[in-house]
Amino acid sequence: MNPGNSGDAIRLTAVRKLYGKRDNQVVALEEVTTRFGRGTFTAIMGPSGSGKSTLLQCAAGLDQPTSGSVLLEEHELSELSETELTKLRRDRIGFVFQSFNLLPVLTVRQNVTLPLRLAGRKPDRDRVARILEQVGLAQRSNHRPAELSGGQQQRVAIARALISDPAVIFADEPTGALDTRTARDILGLLRHSSRAAGQTIVMVTHDPVAASYADRVLFLADGRLAGELHSPTAESVADRMTRLGAFADEGPRSQPVANRGGQR
Numbered sequence: 001m002n003p004g005n006s007g008d009a010i011r012l013t014a015v016r017k018l019y020g021k022r023d024n025q026v027v028a029l030e031e032v033t034t035r036f037g038r039g040t041f042t043a044i045m046g047p048s049g050s051g052k053s054t055l056l057q058c059a060a061g062l063d064q065p066t067s068g069s070v071l072l073e074e075h076e077l078s079e080l081s082e083t084e085l086t087k088l089r090r091d092r093i094g095f096v097f098q099s100f101n102l103l104p105v106l107t108v109r110q111n112v113t114l115p116l117r118l119a120g121r122k123p124d125r126d127r128v129a130r131i132l133e134q135v136g137l138a139q140r141s142n143h144r145p146a147e148l149s150g151g152q153q154q155r156v157a158i159a160r161a162l163i164s165d166p167a168v169i170f171a172d173e174p175t176g177a178l179d180t181r182t183a184r185d186i187l188g189l190l191r192h193s194s195r196a197a198g199q200t201i202v203m204v205t206h207d208p209v210a211a212s213y214a215d216r217v218l219f220l221a222d223g224r225l226a227g228e229l230h231s232p233t234a235e236s237v238a239d240r241m242t243r244l245g246a247f248a249d250e251g252p253r254s255q256p257v258a259n260r261g262g263q264r
């Protein structure tokens, strides 16, 4: 292990990401430097198009920065081959997306154990039972996704992310498709994973209430870091988002009061 990195699960240094060519080039990320401590839960917020998903994709090794470095545990991602990256993602990273990405023909149990079986590992019966219990799906293990509610499907996706005991879980709008109550269950589950199991959670969200479950919120604006909040509350997050102009077209109540012209 890199001795200088013992407290960090992920470290980004001067990460830049450009899309497109010359005259229609988009700067999605500009000089982003930050770290994600082991066992911490971070929410990433910012206006639409500010680079949140790009940051998540680069940090998870799903996309390559144009320049800069991403260290995930002791691995410099740009130095890994595609095969090594695939193995790292499979063994050390869990993903949860808004769209669940479950396979409709498989049962809950088969969906949850799929990552292990793809990796040629035999699922441990007790562990599978424990995780299904933890996400409240013990009674549903033989059902197919179409027989479950949206919240239950998202819990299957979380169980699937947890099954290989990943060091890091990346979640992109994991509660975007869920009602408020179900969303809170899911967020509680993610928070529990960081507190009880020491997993590092990085979650993109638009929702200040969802972000308030995290230990820290990172704000992005125009591809740059625009501050962070520790021990966030829904109110403090909403206030910061309003100042970043994120809610600008949602009506007069959410307009900044004190600032003119969007200045911060």
Ligand SMILES: Nc1ncnc2c1ncn2[C@@H]1O[C@H](COP(=O)(O)OP(=O)(O)OP(=O)(O)O)[C@@H](O)[C@H]1O
Binding pocket: 019, 020, 026, 027, 028, 046, 047, 048, 049, 050, 051, 052, 053, 054, 055
């Ligand atoms: N594959 C791509 N090709 C070209 N431009 C892209 C691509 N992916 C993202 N972008 C651009 O990069 C910028 C950042 O996009 P990104 O999806 O990371 O933002 P975001 O903050 O996640 O947005 P949202 O909240 O709307 O999902 C945007 O201007 C977007 O149009």
